[in-house]
Amino acid sequence: MKWEIADIQQWPPGKHELGHAIPEAGNSCSYKTGGWRSERPIRDEEVCTQCLFCYFYCPDSSVIVQGQKVVAFDLDHCKGCGICAAECPADAITMHLETDFHDDGEEE
Amino acid sequence: MATKLSPKIYVERKDRLSGGHRLCAGCGASVVVRNVLMGAKDYPVVVGAATGCLEVSTSLYPYTSWKDSYIHTAFENAAATVSGAEAAFRSLKKQGKIDKDYKFVAFGGDGGTYDIGLQSLSGALERGHDFVYVCYDNGAYMNTGFQRSGSTPLGAWTTTTPTGKVQPGKLQQRKNLTQIAAAHNIPYVAQASIHNFRDLISKAEVAFETEGPAVLVVLSTCPRGWRAEPSQSVEMARMMVQSCYWPLYEVIDGDYVINFDPKDKKIDVADWMKLQGRFSHLFKPGNENVVERLQTNVDREWDRLKKLASLSAGE
C-alpha cells in the first residue's frame, strides 16, 4: 500500500500511524541516495560473464537483475562504493567520475 | 551442514532489503542482511534489530528499507524482543488464531551482541526459541563513533582505545562469540563472511531451516571505522578469512566442521592489517610485539579449531 508522505513535515500529530509505525514496507526506495556518489560503475556487456557476483556484493541493492542476468545499475541508489568494480572477476566494471557525465547520463 | 548452491539459484530469491537506506558506501552490514535473508527462501519473515548502524540507517522515519515486518525496540535486547514475537506466534498458531508459518530473525552488531546484548542473547538461546540470531561483526561500536567492543581485535585504534603516548590501541584480545553461542548447546552455529556469499547464504538457509535457535556470526567490513577503502570492503574480509583470523566454520549439534582451510595459502594478519588505518600505528617501530601477539593468538585459535574439528570428525 502506498503511504503518501510528501507533506509529512506539516502533519498534525494525529495523522501519523499509531506508535509512528511505518505502514509501507520498503518505501526507502523513494529516497534517492544516488546523489551521494562521486563515481559511478560502468559495465562492459561484452566482457561481463554474468557471474552475478556484483548483485550479491552490492550493499545498496543497486544491481538490477532480470531473468538471471545483470541488466543495469540503479543509479537512483548507487553510492559509488566501487565494490562491484573491485570484485568483478572479469574486470568488466570500471568506476567513472560523475563529472564525466551529463545530468541525463550521457557521457561528456 | 550448509550446501552451497549456484548464484543462479540464489539470484531468484527475493531481495528483502530495498535501496535508499543511509548506510555508508561500502558498508558490509547490508551485504550481510541481503544475503542472509536470501537464505529464508520465500518464507514470511519477521525481522528484529538492535539499535545500531543497520537499524538507524534502514528505519529512519518515515522510511523503511525492510520489505518484511520489522521491529526495533532497544539496544541490548534484539534477542529478547524477537523471542517474545516468536513465542507469541507459537501461542497464536497453537490456538488456531494464525495459520501461516513465519521465520524469525534478529540482527545485532557486535555492539549490541557481544557486550550489552550478551545476556538477552544467552537467555533466548537457552530457552530454545525457534529463531536465527545474526551478528554482523565489524569489531567496534561503529554507530556511536567507533568505540571499542568485546569484538575489537588486539591493538586496534578505536575512539575509546586511541593510540596515545603510553597506549597502542586496544590492550585486550577479543571474545569468541561463536563459541559462546556453541556453549549453549543449540543445534546450529556458524561463522561466515561477506566475501563468500554462497557460503553465507547456504549457512543462512540451514539456520532458517533449523528447529530451535541458530546463530550466525558474520564478518562485516566497516570502511569508516577501519579507516579503509570502501571498494576494498569485500577483499579485506576475504583476506581476514585467508589469515584464519576469521575462520569459516559450523558447529552442528556440537560438532565442529571447518568450511575453509587456506593450508599453504594462509597469509599473515599483518597483510590485511596494513590496509586498515586503525592499525597503522602498529607498523611504526616499537609496536611490532602487538602484531606478533595477535598473530600468535590467531594461530593458536586456528590450531585449536582444527583440533575441535578433528575431534568431532573422529567421534
Next chain:
Amino acid sequence: MSTAPILAVTGNQAVAMAMKQIDPDLVAAYPITPQTDVVQQFSEFVADGLVNTEFVTVESEHSAMSACVGSASTGARTMTATSSAGFALMWEMLYIAASMRVPIVMTTVNRALSGPINIHCDHSDTMGGRDTGWMQIYNEDAQEAYDATIMGFPIAEHKDVRLPLMNMYDGFIISGAIGPLQALDDEQVKQFIGEAPTYPGLLDSEHPITVGPFDGLHGYYFEAKMTQQQAMDNALGVIQETYDRFAALTGRQYQHLMKYKMDDADIAIVVANSAAGNTRNVVDALRAEGIKAGAIKLRTFRPFPAAEYAEALAGCKAVGVMDRADSFGALGGPLYLEILATLYQYGASPKVGNFIYGLGGREIYPHDIERAFRMLKDAADGAELPKSRVYLNAKGA
C-alpha cells in the same frame, strides 16, 4: 449481584486467578519478591494445561518487557508482573512500550527500591514510573487487584487509548496476606474482556510494517509524545466507562478516586493502597468526636483525574496527602506535588500537608494517621502546616 462464594486468597493468588481466567496469549516474567507468587501460581496453571498461554521464563525484567513488547506487537494479548528493582530494570522498556502503543497489562506489586535493599512495601517503584506513559491504577486489597486485572485489557485495548496499563497493590501486606475475594466465573470474564481487537502487527505478511523506527534527523518525536498525551486524556473517560460496565456486572462500582465521608468534610486525607482502610477507620473515630473528617482513596493515578480531585477537595479547609514514597530534593512526595499543583491550577486553596509514611514497609498504625488528622484539624482552626514533608512513622523522628 454476585452469588459467588467468598474465597480466602492472597493478593497474588487473586491476580493469578484473574490471569488464568483472562488466558492471555503470552506471559513473559521474571521472579522478584513479593511478586513471585503471581508467576509461580500462574506457571502451575500452565503446567497443568489450564491455560493456552505461552509462558516465557525470561532471564531478566528488561528482557521480560522486551519480550512483552515483541509479543504485543504481533497482536497477542500479553501480560507480565514485577516489583521494585525488577520494575527499575525495565524502566527503559516501559517508555518504549508506551511509545509503541502496545496494550500490555502488568501487575506491579509495590516494594521499596534499594538501597538499603528492602523487600517490603512502599510506592517508590511505581511512583518512579509515573512519567513512562503507562496508565497506573492503585488497588487497596485482593478484591480490587483481581477486579483491576480483569478490567485491564478492555481499558488498554480501547481504540481511543491503546496504552499499556499497570495495576499496583502493596507488597506483603496485600500480596502475601489472605483476604476475601469474590471472583467472577470464567464465562463472565470472557464476556467482559471480549476478543482481542486486531490492529496492524508483525504477523501479517500481506501488510508488513516497521515498528520502533528511528526518529533521527527529521524529528517527529515531539508529535508522537503529543499523541501519547491525547491517549491519556481519552483514557480518563474509557477507564470510568469500564468501571461502570464492571459495576453493572458485579455491583462493585469503582471511581478514579473513592471518596469516604467527603461531602461535608473540613479536613481530608488522600491516600493510596492498603493504608486507606485504617484511614477510613480513623475518619469514623474522628466523626464520632464531631470532627468533620473525610478520606479519598486514590485509584487512578495515570491519567491523573485533576478536575475530580479539585472538586472533591475544594470545600476542605485542610488536606493531608499521605505519600508512601518520596521525591528527594522536591518540596514533598509525588502525590503531594500532584495534589498541590491540581488545587492551585483549579483555584482551590485548602492548606495542604505532606505526610511521608511507611517507607521500606514501616508499619502504619491508626495512631499515626490520627496524628496527621490532628495536625490538619489544627490547621483548619488556624495553625500553619509545614510547607514540606512530615514523617509520620519514622524511628526517632
